[in-house]
Amino acid sequence: MKSTLKLTLGLASAMLASTAVSNVAHAEDLTLCWAAWDPANALVELSKDFTKESGIGMKFEFVPWTNYADRFLNELNSKGKLCDLIIGDSQWIGGAAENGHYVKLNDFFDKEKISMDDFVPATVVGYSEWPKNSPNYWALPAMGDVVGWTYRKDWFSKPELQKEFKEKYGWDLAAPTTFDQLKQIAEFFQKREIDGKTVYGASIYTERGSEGITMGAMDVLYSFGFKYENPEKPYEMDGFVNSEKSVKGLEFYKALYDCCTPPGASNSYMGEGVDAFKSGQVAMHMNFAFTWPGLQKDENVGGDKIGYFANPKGPDGDQFAQLGGQGISVVSYSDKQESALKYIKWFANKDVQAKWWSLGGFSCLNAVVKDPNFPASQPYAQTFLDSMAIVKDFWAEPSYAPLLQASQKRFHDYVVAGQGSAKDALDGLVKDWTQVFQDDGKM
Amino acid sequence: MLNRTADSVARATPEPLARRVRGISDKGLAWLFISPTILLLLAINIFPLFWAIYLSFTNYRANRPNEVVKNLGLSNYKRILGDQDIWIAMQTTAHFVFWTILLQTLIGFTLAWLIDRKFRGHAFWTTIILVPMMLSPAVVGNFWRFLYEPQIGLFAYAISFVSGIPPTDIQMLSNVSLAPWSIIIVDTWMWTPYVMLICLAGLRSIPEYIYEAAEVDRASNWRQFWSITLPMALPFIMLAVLFRGIENFKMFDMVNLLTGGGPGSTTEVASITLKRQAFESWRTGYSSAFAIILFVAVFGLANIYVKALNKVKQR
Numbered sequence: 001m002k003s004t005l006k007l008t009l010g011l012a013s014a015m016l017a018s019t020a021v022s023n024v025a026h027a028e029d030l031t032l033c034w035a036a037w038d039p040a041n042a043l044v045e046l047s048k049d050f051t052k053e054s055g056i057g058m059k060f061e062f063v064p065w066t067n068y069a070d071r072f073l074n075e076l077n078s079k080g081k082l083c084d085l086i087i088g089d090s091q092w093i094g095g096a097a098e099n100g101h102y103v104k105l106n107d108f109f110d111k112e113k114i115s116m117d118d119f120v121p122a123t124v125v126g127y128s129e130w131p132k133n134s135p136n137y138w139a140l141p142a143m144g145d146v147v148g149w150t151y152r153k154d155w156f157s158k159p160e161l162q163k164e165f166k167e168k169y170g171w172d173l174a175a176p177t178t179f180d181q182l183k184q185i186a187e188f189f190q191k192r193e194i195d196g197k198t199v200y201g202a203s204i205y206t207e208r209g210s211e212g213i214t215m216g217a218m219d220v221l222y223s224f225g226f227k228y229e230n231p232e233k234p235y236e237m238d239g240f241v242n243s244e245k246s247v248k249g250l251e252f253y254k255a256l257y258d259c260c261t262p263p264g265a266s267n268s269y270m271g272e273g274v275d276a277f278k279s280g281q282v283a284m285h286m287n288f289a290f291t292w293p294g295l296q297k298d299e300n301v302g303g304d305k306i307g308y309f310a311n312p313k314g315p316d317g318d319q320f321a322q323l324g325g326q327g328i329s330v331v332s333y334s335d336k337q338e339s340a341l342k343y344i345k346w347f348a349n350k351d352v353q354a355k356w357w358s359l360g361g362f363s364c365l366n367a368v369v370k371d372p373n374f375p376a377s378q379p380y381a382q383t384f385l386d387s388m389a390i391v392k393d394f395w396a397e398p399s400y401a402p403l404l405q406a407s408q409k410r411f412h413d414y415v416v417a418g419q420g421s422a423k424d425a426l427d428g429l430v431k432d433w434t435q436v437f438q439d440d441g442k443m
Numbered sequence: 444m445l446n447r448t449a450d451s452v453a454r455a456t457p458e459p460l461a462r463r464v465r466g467i468s469d470k471g472l473a474w475l476f477i478s479p480t481i482l483l484l485l486a487i488n489i490f491p492l493f494w495a496i497y498l499s500f501t502n503y504r505a506n507r508p509n510e511v512v513k514n515l516g517l518s519n520y521k522r523i524l525g526d527q528d529i530w531i532a533m534q535t536t537a538h539f540v541f542w543t544i545l546l547q548t549l550i551g552f553t554l555a556w557l558i559d560r561k562f563r564g565h566a567f568w569t570t571i572i573l574v575p576m577m578l579s580p581a582v583v584g585n586f587w588r589f590l591y592e593p594q595i596g597l598f599a600y601a602i603s604f605v606s607g608i609p610p611t612d613i614q615m616l617s618n619v620s621l622a623p624w625s626i627i628i629v630d631t632w633m634w635t636p637y638v639m640l641i642c643l644a645g646l647r648s649i650p651e652y653i654y655e656a657a658e659v660d661r662a663s664n665w666r667q668f669w670s671i672t673l674p675m676a677l678p679f680i681m682l683a684v685l686f687r688g689i690e691n692f693k694m695f696d697m698v699n700l701l702t703g704g705g706p707g708s709t710t711e712v713a714s715i716t717l718k719r720q721a722f723e724s725w726r727t728g729y730s731s732a733f734a735i736i737l738f739v740a741v742f743g744l745a746n747i748y749v750k751a752l753n754k755v756k757q758r
Contacts, residue, residue, distance in 0.1 A: 070722060077506045077725075099509055208705040263593040266617035266706050401506070402724035409528075409708060417619050417707025439502070 029057035030339050033072055033083035034326075036062035037270075038294050039143055042359040049355070050346050056339050065270060066210055073401075076101040076331070084334040085343055087142050087326045090126045095398035096329065097130035102138040103330040108341055109137060114348050120144060122391045123364040127327030132396065139327025140344050141364035143290070146387040147219045147322040149182075150277060150295055151175060151284045153307035155194055164188075175309035179220065179252060182284070182312050186260035189283035201260030202284040203276040204253075206416055207269035213415060214394065214407040216286060217253045219322040222392045223314030224249025235443050237433055242426035249314070250422035254415045266416045277301060288324040289387065292380040293360040308383035310390065323391035325362065399436050406432035492738075499732035506725040519732035529733070531708065532716040538623065539630075539712055540691045544684055546631045551638025552680060556672070558639070559646040569643075576636040584700025587629045591615040591701075619709050622702050626710055630697055634690075638683040645679025646672065678756045685748055692741050713737055 032047070034040050040062045047058040061082060063071045069089065075082055076096065088096060096102045105128075109116070116124045116137060123141035130138055155161065156173050165173040169184050176182040186201025193199075205216025218226070225245030230236035240246075257265075262281050265272070270287055274294070277285040278301055296302045311321035328347065330340040346352060353365040357377070362384065363369060375382040395403045407429055414425035437443040467475065499519055503512045523529050554572060558565050575583070590598040599610035615625040649671065657667050695714040698704060704711035704719075717737065721730035 073506060073725075074722075077508065079508070095506060099507060208707075209703040263611040264614050264617050266614070267703060398507070402726065405719055405724045412705055413707035416617070416705060417709055419619075419707050 028055075028336065028339060029059050030084045030336055030343060031059045031061055031082060032085040032087070032343075033061045033063075033075070034087040035068045036064045037290060039290050039361050042356070042361045045359055046352065046356055046361070047343075049352070050343060053346065054339075054342055056342065058343075069210065069401075076333075079333045081331075081333050081335065083331050084336045084340045085328055086331050087328050088139070089326055090323060091394055091396050091400040091404070093127065093130045093138055093327070094396045094400065097136070097138045098398045100332055103332050103337060103341075105137045105140065105330070105344070106135070108344070112345050112348075114140070114345070118366055120364045120366060120369060120388055122323065122388060123325065123327075126323050126391065126393050126396075127325060127364075130396070139329040140348055141325075142328040142347070143325045144362040144364040144369075144384070144388055145288045145290050145324030145326075146384070146391050147215060147286060147324060148289055148292075148311060148383055148387045149175075149284055149286055149309050150292065151307050151309065152280075152282075152301065152305060154305040155189070155199075155283055156307070158194075161188075175307055176312050177309075178313045178315075179223065180315070183252070183256055183260070186256060186284060190260045197280065199280065200262040200276075200282050202256065202286065203265065203268060203273045203282045204256060204261060204286045205269055205273070206257060206261070206265060206412070207267050207272075208408060208412045208416070209267075210269070211394075211404055211408065212267075212269035213411045214404060215322050215324075217250060217407075217411045217415065218392075218394060219286065219311055220253045220256075220314075221246055221249035222320035222322070223311065223318045224252065225314065225316060225318060228395065235437050237430045241430050241433070242423065245314075245316075246426055247422045250411070250414065250425060253411075254418075254422065257415050289362060289380065289384050290324070292384075293378070296379060306379075308380045310383055310386040320390050320392045321387050323393040325364075397440075399440050402436045403433055406436070495731040495734055498728050499735050501728045503728045503731075504725045505727045515728065519729045520736070522729065523733050523736060528708070529713075529716065532711050532713045535623070535708075535710065536692060536694075536712040536714075539627065539694065539710075540688060542627045543630045543634070543691050544687055546627065547635045547638045547687055548680060548684055550631065551635045551683065552642045552676075554635065554639040555642035555646055558643055572639060573636045575633045578633070580633070580696040581700065583629065583633050584697055587625075588616070588701055591625055593617075616702055617706055619706055622706055622710050626698055626701055629701065630691065630694070633697075634687060638687060641679050641683040641686075642676060645676035648679075649675045674758075678752060681748075681752045681755060685745065685752065688748070689741060689745060693737075 032043070034043070040060070044058075044060055047060075051057055069092075072083070072086060072088065073092070073095075074080075076086075077099075086102075088102075093102075097104075108114075116128065116135075119128075119141045123144050124137075125132055127141045128137045128139045130136055156175075162173045165185075165188055168188065171181070173185065173188075176185055182202070188201075189199055190201040191198055205212040205219075207213055225243060226249055227240040227243070227246075228237065230240055261268075262276055265276070268276070270291065273285055273287045274291050276282045277287075277295060278298055280301060292308060295306055298306075311319065313319040328344060330337055330344065334340055347356075348365075350365060350367045353363040353368045357363040357368055368374065369385060369388075375385065394400070394407075397403065410425045410429045410432070413419045414422060420428075434443060500514055500516060501512050502515055504510065558569050558572075578586075587598075590596045593599050593611045593614045596610075598615065599613040602608065602613050603610040613621075615621045653671055653675075654667060657671060662670065693714050694712055695718065698710055698712055698715055699718075702710045704715040713733075717730055717733050720726050720733060724730075
């Protein structure tokens with residue numbers, strides 16, 4: 001009886017203790033907010049190591065890209081405590097810094113000897129700094145990303161197609177190095193029968209609702225000579241945004257949409273692009289690099305059938321690409337900032353970054369991407385490096401949202417709906433952006 | 444028994460409270476009972492309305508909590524009324540409201556008239572016709588998006604079968620001319636049964652003896668329709684038009700799911716513009732002013748319409 005009582009008491013105490021411990025652990029759990037996409041799954045996997053090392057549990061709040069900005073900007077604006085850590089889009093950095101949503105990380109970096117010189121420079125400027133090109137850090141570069149292209153290597157290497165292409169265009173069918181070549185290839189494949197199926201030239205970004213068509217059009221416009229503002233005089237946009245070269249770039253994007261995209265591709269972004277490529281509809285596919293690991297593994301179009309190339313050059317030889325990707329920040333409304341900073345310290349570690357890359361994330365740490373073995377580590381690694389060396393990003397001003405909405409409307413009206421001319425669209429964009437900056441008191 | 448229960452309840456009431464309740468008049472008691480509802484209404488309807496009116500005169504932006512809020516007077520209203528894009532969105536809304544109401548009323552009334560014939564199996568067909576109305580708009584939107592797909596959609600194949608045009612050329616959601624009609628078709632498909640139901644109620648409310656008297660007077664079916672059926676069902680038809688008009692004026696879900704306002708801005712109705720200004724561009728003051736303008740427009744039009752409806756009923 002006595003031993004039974006002891007056993008019962010012992011079990012009860014153990015249960016109470018375990019509940020208490022689990023409650024304590026639960027209270028320390030960190031919530032990380034990000035988009036719902038492949039790299040997020042890799043991060044869940046990676047973060048298990050953090051929990052093992054620190055005893056801090058990780059919870060994740062992932063939202064599809066189409067609602068990602070709405071959902072998390074609402075959360076930040078309402079000073080919500082849902083997210084302790086957030087991997088926010090690069091364009092949010094200005095607003096998040098100025099509105100006090102993110103914790104400034106300079107002191108923490110100094111204390112923990114985390115140097116921004118150890119990261120790819122473009123990602124530091126793009127994901128961490130506000131104001132740009134100033135040593136004020138609000139995030140640690142977390143997920144390098146850039147718009148690039150994939151193509152059907154197996155189709156490109158068909159001898160009969162190579163022969164026909166050479167006869168028609170006078171050069172060998174291969175990954176394009178200029179936008180002119182890209183369009184010729186797209187035209188060549190448009191509505192062609194391959195393996196008994198009608199295929200199309202290219203999948204490009206045309207989405208209206210969030211940021212799709214802006215990311216796609218800018219990806220082309222940069223290499224044609226588009227500039228956001230006068231380098232000598234900030235916010236002076238007339239003659240830069242709507243320069244003759246920019247007009248040519250936008251005309252090219254519309255021509256590419258009109259000639260060479262699959263039917264009904266008037267609202268395509270990352271997901272639709274991946275679907276078009278995976279289902280064997282298109283010969284080439286514009287998309288962010290994060291999609292490449294998934295496509296590489298795909299049974300139907302991956303492996304030896306897929307190739308990668310960086311954004312081609314424009315008419316004057318300029319070559320740029322639209323930056324994607326994000327930095328990881330600590331949310332200033334979180335009650336668990338100390339644990340969140342521990343996560344950032346852990347994430348900045350070289351071994352963790354190497355594992356991040358191996359799991360399908362895109363590390364921004366020089367030690368990883370400049371490793372001599374890096375280019376050969378994945379078939380797309382070299383293209384990723386080449387692309388990251390030529391990046392440009394959209395406005396990261398606190399008013400990035402209305403700036404983006406204006407470009408979404410102007411580009412979609414012209415490129416997809418065919419209303420007005422490229423000059424009208426870009427002149428209108430200058431007008432809209434000027435209004436936004438005037439409202440902000442910056443002009 | 445009832446008195447005994449009431450007595451026991453009265454006895455159970457604490458004396459101080461009972462004294463206070465005894466002093467309240469019937470009117471006071473009525474106010475006491477409805478006050479929670481009124482408070483709730485004030486909190487979730489009236490206060491936000493007045494708050495939105497206040498915000499509409501400011502430069503407030505919900506994503507800039509630290510920014511100083513400035514009073515702009517009527518500036519937001521002036522900008523909206525002078526903004527060409529807003530007028531285009533209003534025109535798109537008017538086009539959408541006009542065609543959906545016209546088609547839904549015509550088809551809905553015709554269906555109601557047919558169902559009212561009480562043919563064999565009419566109850567079954569009534570239920571079948573009502574199915575689209577019972578579905579969630581989110582389901583309907585996604586479902587029709589697939590139907591409209593030029594490469595795999597049944598709609599494109601059906602049109603192709605009839606017209607001979609290749610299905611890949613039938614791009615309902617991507618074509619500037621077809622996209623507005625793609626939304627009108629879906630809204631008509633979904634909400635015609637609702638109009639039909641209201642019209643059916645109107646038709647069933649017409650007393651049978653009026654038709655019998657008309658038969659005695661040897662009035663033709665055509666004459667009976669124009670002199671009895673239509674005038675007596677008219678208040679119901681007008682009510683259906685009012686409900687659908689108000690609903691479609693603020694239509695958001697279907698447009699958002701099917702086209703997102705595109706291609707370009709061809710299907711961007713007022714509610715989509717409002718959402719973009721409020722929750723994507725975060726121009727809270729500006730979008731509040733736009734919401735107030737829309738509210739006044741709908742409220743004003745609905746009032747005029749209700750007066751006309753009352754006149755028809757009094758005839």
